[in-house]
Amino acid sequence: MKYFSTNNKELRYTFKEAVIQGLAPDEGLFFPVGTPELDQKFFQDLSGKEIVEIGFEVAKHFVGDDISESQLRKICEEVFNFPIPLVKVENGIYALELFHGPTCAFKDVGARFMSRCLSVFTKQNKKEVTILVATSGDTGSAVANGFLGVEGVNVIILYPKGKVSQIQEQQLTTMGQNITALEVEGTFDDCQTLVKRAFADEDLNKKMNLTSANSINIARLLPQSFYYFYALGQLQNNKKEVIVSVPSGNYGNLTGGLLAKQMGLPIKNFIASANRNKIVPDYLENGKYEPKPSVQTISNAMDVGAPSNFARMMEIYHENHADIIKDIKGAWYNDEETKEAMKKVFEQESYILDPHGAIGYLGLKKYLDKEKQVGIFLETAHPAKFKDTVEQAIGEGIEVPKYLQDCLKKKKNSIVIGKYFDDFKSYLLKQ
Numbered sequence: 001m002k003y004f005s006t007n008n009k010e011l012r013y014t015f016k017e018a019v020i021q022g023l024a025p026d027e028g029l030f031f032p033v034g035t036p037e038l039d040q041k042f043f044q045d046l047s048g049k050e051i052v053e054i055g056f057e058v059a060k061h062f063v064g065d066d067i068s069e070s071q072l073r074k075i076c077e078e079v080f081n082f083p084i085p086l087v088k089v090e091n092g093i094y095a096l097e098l099f100h101g102p103t104c105a106f107k108d109v110g111a112r113f114m115s116r117c118l119s120v121f122t123k124q125n126k127k128e129v130t131i132l133v134a135t136s137g138d139t140g141s142a143v144a145n146g147f148l149g150v151e152g153v154n155v156i157i158l159y160p161k162g163k164v165s166q167i168q169e170q171q172l173t174t175m176g177q178n179i180t181a182l183e184v185e186g187t188f189d190d191c192q193t194l195v196k197r198a199f200a201d202e203d204l205n206k207k208m209n210l211t212s213a214n215s216i217n218i219a220r221l222l223p224q225s226f227y228y229f230y231a232l233g234q235l236q237n238n239k240k241e242v243i244v245s246v247p248s249g250n251y252g253n254l255t256g257g258l259l260a261k262q263m264g265l266p267i268k269n270f271i272a273s274a275n276r277n278k279i280v281p282d283y284l285e286n287g288k289y290e291p292k293p294s295v296q297t298i299s300n301a302m303d304v305g306a307p308s309n310f311a312r313m314m315e316i317y318h319e320n321h322a323d324i325i326k327d328i329k330g331a332w333y334n335d336e337e338t339k340e341a342m343k344k345v346f347e348q349e350s351y352i353l354d355p356h357g358a359i360g361y362l363g364l365k366k367y368l369d370k371e372k373q374v375g376i377f378l379e380t381a382h383p384a385k386f387k388d389t390v391e392q393a394i395g396e397g398i399e400v401p402k403y404l405q406d407c408l409k410k411k412k413n414s415i416v417i418g419k420y421f422d423d424f425k426s427y428l429l430k431q
C-alpha cells in the first residue's frame with residue numbers, strides 16, 4: 001500500500017516514510033491509496049476472531065513489505081494485550097470499552113501500534129528521533145507510555161496548563177526517562193499549532209529528526225479501525241443494522257471507523273458526537289467548515305476547535321457534503337446534559353459512563369431506531385480518569401484502578417513554556 005498527501009495526490013510515499021514523517025512535507029495528512037480487499041471468509045469468521053488476528057489481517061494490507069509478517073504479528077500481539085469487551089448497557093445499546101489499556105484511554109491502541117512500528121524503523125535507520133505530541137489530555141500519556149524506555153526515541157509532550165484533569169496531568173508528568181512534559185500557557189490548539197510549526201521549521205529539521213504522534217500519524221489511525229471489526233464480531237447473531245456513535249475531538253477514532261466501513265464492514269451509520277466544540281456537527285448541518293478556538297468542557301479530551309482529521313474525512317467522501325451526511329450524523333451536548341446522562345445511566349442501568357462516553361451514549365440515543373437497529377457507542381476512557389466529575393454526577397464514590405492510584409503518588413515534573421513559537425523553538429534547539 002502506498003500513501004499520498006491530502007494536499008497533493010500525485011506524490012507517493014511508503015508506509016515507512018509516512019510513519020516517520022508523520023505529516024507530509026506539504027503539511028497534508030497521509031492517506032492510503034485505495035482500499036484493501038478483505039475476503040468474504042474474513043467477514044464470515046469475524047465472530048470467532050480475536051482482536052490480534054483481526055489486527056494482523058487488516059494491518060498487513062496497509063503495511064506492505066515495510067514490516068515483515070512475523071514482526072507485524074508480534075506488534076499486534078503486544079499492542080492488544082488487554083481486553084476490548086463489548087458490554088451491554090441497556091436493551092439494544094452496547095459500549096465498546098476501549099479503556100482497559102495501560103493508560104485507561106482508547107489512545108493506547110493507536111499509540112502502542114505506532115510506537116512499535118516506529119521503533120522497527122528507527123532500528124533499521126539507526127537514527128535518533130524526537131516525537132512531538134500535543135495533547136488535550138489522553139494522547140500524551142498513551143504515546144509516552146508506548147515509547148517509555150525505547151532506545152533512540154525521545155518524546156516531548158505539550159499540554160495546555162490547567163486544562164487537563166489532575167490524574168491526566170500526573171500521568172503526563174511523572175514518567176521520566178526519555179519522556180519530557182512541557183506545560184504550555186495556552187490552549188490545546190496552541191499546543192497543536194506549536195507542533196505543526198516545528199515540523200515546518202527548517203532550522204529544527206536540520207538539527208533533529210522530528211516526528212509526530214498525534215492522531216495525524218497514519219500508524220495511529222489505522223489500528224483504530226481494527227476494533228470496529230472486533231465490536232461487530234462480538235454482536236453474535238445480530239440481524240439488525242448497526243450504528244456506531246463516536247465521541248470525537250480530532251476525529252481520528254471516527255475516521256478509523258470510516259476506514260473499516262470502506263473495507264466492507266457493515267456499519268449503517270456513524271454518529272459524530274461532540275461537546276460544545278461542535279465544528280463537525282455544524283458542518284454536517286450546514287455544509288460549512290469553520291474551525292473556532294476551543295472551549296473548555298468536562299469532556300476535555302474532545303476540546304478541539306480545528307479537528308485535524310477533518311481533511312481525511314473529506315478525502316473519503318471526495319468533499320461531497322451530500323454523501324457524507326448519508327453516512328455520518330452529528331450530535332452535540334453541553335456539560336449539564338453530559339452529567340445528566342451519567343446520572344441517569346448509573347441510576348437505571350448501574351453502568352458508569354465517563355464524560356466522553358456519555359456524549360457517545362447521548363448521540364446514539366438521539367438517532368437509534370431500536371426496532372431495526374442496534375447501537376454501539378465507544379467508551380473512550382475509564383471513568384476514574386475523571387473521578388471528581390463522575391462522582392459529582394452520579395453521587396457516589398468510584399473505584400480507581402491501581403495503575404492510576406500509583407501515578408497519583410508520584411512527583412510531577414514539567415517545564416512551563418509560553419505559547420509563542422520562538423520560545424518553543426529555542427527550547428528545542430537547546431536539546
Ligand SMILES: *Cc1c(COP(=O)(O)O)cnc(C)c1O
Nearest residue numbers: 138249250251252253301380381
Ligand atoms: C482523544 C479522546 C477522544 C477524541 O478522540 P479523537 O480521535 O480525537 O476524535 C475522546 N475521548 C477520549 C477519552 C479521548 O482521550
